[in-house]
Amino acid sequence: MTDPRIGIIDERLKGVNEIVAVSSGKGGVGKSLIASTLALTLARRHCKVGLFDLDFTSPTTHVILGVKGLRPREEKGIIPPQVHGLKYMSIVYYSGEYASPLRGAEVSNALIELLAITRWNNLDFLIIDMPPGISDATLDIIRLVKRINFLIVTTPSRLAFETVRKLIDLLSELRVSIIGVIENMKMKKSGFVQQQVEARGLTFWGEIPFDAELEEAIGDVNKLSATQFGKKLGEIEKLKV
Ligand SMILES: Nc1ncnc2c1ncn2[C@@H]1O[C@H](COP(=O)(O)OP(=O)(O)OP(=O)(O)O)[C@@H](O)[C@H]1O
Numbered sequence: 001m002t003d004p005r006i007g008i009i010d011e012r013l014k015g016v017n018e019i020v021a022v023s024s025g026k027g028g029v030g031k032s033l034i035a036s037t038l039a040l041t042l043a044r045r046h047c048k049v050g051l052f053d054l055d056f057t058s059p060t061t062h063v064i065l066g067v068k069g070l071r072p073r074e075e076k077g078i079i080p081p082q083v084h085g086l087k088y089m090s091i092v093y094y095s096g097e098y099a100s101p102l103r104g105a106e107v108s109n110a111l112i113e114l115l116a117i118t119r120w121n122n123l124d125f126l127i128i129d130m131p132p133g134i135s136d137a138t139l140d141i142i143r144l145v146k147r148i149n150f151l152i153v154t155t156p157s158r159l160a161f162e163t164v165r166k167l168i169d170l171l172s173e174l175r176v177s178i179i180g181v182i183e184n185m186k187m188k189k190s191g192f193v194q195q196q197v198e199a200r201g202l203t204f205w206g207e208i209p210f211d212a213e214l215e216e217a218i219g220d221v222n223k224l225s226a227t228q229f230g231k232k233l234g235e236i237e238k239l240k241v
């Protein structure tokens, strides 16, 4: 029997215009920072934006946004709190500062549950911060959210791109939309990633330099937008709204 919550997910996301999963084959490439900063940037441009942290084992976007002690409101589901101009949802509302040792089926269950109960209402963009790698969450989100688009993050390293390539191949095979690839933490000139991306018929969104000042801006959204990282992300042509 199919889970009745799956039908509810479609209904819950009906008012969301574009759903973007920020993902990578590799960990530690800047997904969470890019997802959060992207959401903030779009919100500043007067878009209605939601940010959903789907990294259930190691959620970090609350640290990036500098939010603490938030609780969603319960009303025929869950209404995500509004922070810094965006609607924000994370497992930390339920797990607090503790590790949530969810495994396999429990991750899927939590993911289905949160997708089924969260009332995003009308949004221009729902940005999803994905856990690293090709995880259960990746396969679940593809299965559960038919309108999903992937924004892929890599670093200039051939090692990072090697795992990213596998994710790209999987998504292509499954005919899942890939809206672009961002090359993060660029330190010196090289055309490797762009070339690989374009050779696969995908859109290269551009590169973001390694920014030694970024760490200090974590937790302060105004500082974050003012960093070289934040500015470069904001200049991405594809983001002009
Ligand atoms: N452009 C950049 N310049 C300098 N440091 C960066 C840059 N992008 C990300 N970082 C740093 O890299 C680390 C990883 O970033 P982040 O947590 O966003 O990556 P992630 O891909 O979400 O990691 P995970 O796979 O663990 O979820 C952080 O310490 C972050 O500050």
Ligand SMILES: [Mg+2]
Residues within 6 Å of the ligand: 031, 032, 033, 055, 060, 129, 130, 131, 132
């Ligand atoms: Mg992350």
